[in-house]
Amino acid sequence: MSGTSQKYRNFVAEPMGNKSVTELAGIGETLGGRLTDAGFDKAYTVLGQYLVLKKDEELFKDWMKEVCHASSKQASDCYNCLNDWCEEFL
Amino acid sequence: MADVDDFDSLSNAELRAKMLAQGLPNIPVTDSSRKVLVKRLRASIGGQASPAASPKKSNRRETLAPAATGPSAPAAASTPVDKLDGKVAPATKARRTITAAEVKEPARQRLEDVERRRPVEEPVAARKPTTAAPQPIQTRRTSTTSSAPERKVVEPLRKPQTIVEEPASSKRVDREEKYLKINSLIVLESDEEEDEQLVQAADLVEQEHAARQKPTKLASSGTTTYEFKSKLVEPPRRQVYEATAAPVLPPSVPSARAQATSSSRSYDYASNPAPGRYSSFVRTASQGYVTAEAPPVASYSSSYKRTYANELSDDNEAEEDQYESTFARNLARLRAERIGDRSSPYSRRTLASGNVGSGSLGYEPLARRSLRPDDNSVSVAFNRWWNSLEQKYHIKSKVFILLVVLVLIGVYWIFY
Numbered sequence: 415m416s417g418t419s420q421k422y423r424n425f426v427a428e429p430m431g432n433k434s435v436t437e438l439a440g441i442g443e444t445l446g447g448r449l450t451d452a453g454f455d456k457a458y459t460v461l462g463q464y465l466v467l468k469k470d471e472e473l474f475k476d477w478m479k480e481v482c483h484a485s486s487k488q489a490s491d492c493y494n495c496l497n498d499w500c501e502e503f504l
Numbered sequence: 505m506a507d508v509d510d511f512d513s514l515s516n517a518e519l520r521a522k523m524l525a526q527g528l529p530n531i532p533v534t535d536s537s538r539k540v541l542v543k544r545l546r547a548s549i550g551g552q553a554s555p556a557a558s559p560k561k562s563n564r565r566e567t568l569a570p571a572a573t574g575p576s577a578p579a580a581a582s583t584p585v586d587k588l589d590g591k592v593a594p595a596t597k598a599r600r601t602i603t604a605a606e607v608k609e610p611a612r613q614r615l616e617d618v619e620r621r622r623p624v625e626e627p628v629a630a631r632k633p634t635t636a637a638p639q640p641i642q643t644r645r646t647s648t649t650s651s652a653p654e655r656k657v658v659e660p661l662r663k664p665q666t667i668v669e670e671p672a673s674s675k676r677v678d679r680e681e682k683y684l685k686i687n688s689l690i691v692l693e694s695d696e697e698e699d700e701q702l703v704q705a706a707d708l709v710e711q712e713h714a715a716r717q718k719p720t721k722l723a724s725s726g727t728t729t730y731e732f733k734s735k736l737v738e739p740p741r742r743q744v745y746e747a748t749a750a751p752v753l754p755p756s757v758p759s760a761r762a763q764a765t766s767s768s769r770s771y772d773y774a775s776n777p778a779p780g781r782y783s784s785f786v787r788t789a790s791q792g793y794v795t796a797e798a799p800p801v802a803s804y805s806s807s808y809k810r811t812y813a814n815e816l817s818d819d820n821e822a823e824e825d826q827y828e829s830t831f832a833r834n835l836a837r838l839r840a841e842r843i844g845d846r847s848s849p850y851s852r853r854t855l856a857s858g859n860v861g862s863g864s865l866g867y868e869p870l871a872r873r874s875l876r877p878d879d880n881s882v883s884v885a886f887n888r889w890w891n892s893l894e895q896k897y898h899i900k901s902k903v904f905i906l907l908v909v910l911v912l913i914g915v916y917w918i919f920y
Contacts, residue, residue, distance in 0.1 A: 452536070468531055470531070
């Protein structure tokens with residue numbers, strides 16, 4: 415595992431608040447647009463889906479792949495980001 | 505396939521029931537998560553060959569479990585239980601982690617893991633660590649035991665070494681002691697050798713000194729009363745004296761000496777190969793000598809006066825050139841003065857190595873060997889006694905005064 419990205423550290427460092435979905439690690443403009451199209455425009459909505467799936471990694475990644483056609487790495491980065499944020503603030 | 509179609513037509517509640525019937529986790533089915541959950545349900549029903557979440561989860565957990573085997577093994581075992589209630593995969597995963605941990609972890613961690621395992625897994629898990637744990641222990645024990653015999657094998661090898669080393673050290677000490685002893689002996693020997701060398705040097709110096717004074721002594725010694733037969737029967741001890749003697753002077757000197765000497769005594773001499781060195785011996789006439797080495801020619805008397813030169817002339821002249829240093833000469837003179845007392849071992853030494861029978865006058869070195877006091881010592885003893893009195897009491901002046909007084913008394917008695 416390579417080192418964490420700056421985007422990951424920024425998101426995990428503070429409460430997400432009303433951050434955009436693109437603030438999540440592994441979610442760029444493309445995936446953010448798709449998620450926004452799917453109704454997940456905020457980070458906390460994705461967090462809600464993560465929690466609905468009971469923090470299950472495989473289900474969340476599958477959901478990411480299903481909703482925004484994310485790659486495995488992008489899904490993994492987003493999962494790690496939300497998981498660590500939950501461990502920190504939830 | 506009908507079931508799959510049914511899944512699409514099923515409501516969220518029915519779909520959730522189906523998932524619970526398949527043993528999948530109780531996850532709320534929503535519109536956003538419906539597709540994912542349907543995929544999972546289809547995968548579980550279709551024989552788990554499909555890309556369902558469970559196999560991936562198992563792989564993921566397998567990868568996580570070995571990574572966290574050491575310290576976080578209980579956490580890795582607890583997380584799937586929390587997440588997946590009643591799921592079969594965690595059991596298999598936990599089992600795999602156990603097997604994986606058996607290989608890598610030490611025995612105590614294995615025992616801890618075994619204690620944390622489920623009761624169902626305990627028999628299997630307990631057997632494996634018990635079977636697996638003893639192996640390294642046995643291997644260690646065997647290794648230790650194997651190393652123990654090695655040590656045992658080595659120890660006997662070392663013991664002799666130590667045994668050898670100890671004697672070696674003792675030998676060293678002994679060597680040192682011996683070395684010191686040897687050195688001390690060497691020093692002592694060297695001292696003795698020095699003494700001997702000094703004695704030899706003194707003898708040689710004596711000889712040299714005597715040889716220098718030969719002509720004068722010969723010239724001045726007109727009262728010798730030697731009488732010997734220059735060509736008589738060979739004495740039995742001649743060879744012995746030849747061995748030690750090394751006469752150098754020409755035979756002409758003894759012949760001249762023989763001509764100059766005239767005595768009533770008879771001496772038996774086999775030959776006179778080099779009697780010259782004894783020609784310088786001057787003695788008083790009544791002096792007699794008795795030697796233990798040469799009883800047949802033991803005693804004789806001569807009229808020569810006894811001097812240091814005479815006494816110093818009893819050694820080999822062949823070695824005269826060896827010691828020419830002034831120190832040796834001075835030392836020889838000092839010892840020669842001691843020799844005059846007739847009590848020094850030096851005189852005996854010189855007599856022991858004396859050349860009695862070598863020269864025509866084999867009696868010479870025996871002079872100091874006489875067992876009786878000097879026969880001619882009447883005047884000598886008187887002189888010595890007189891000298892001693894003179895040195896002690898200055899008796900000459902007193903005697904002179906006494907004589908003068910007696911003469912005056914006599915004159916007075918005659919005339920009055």
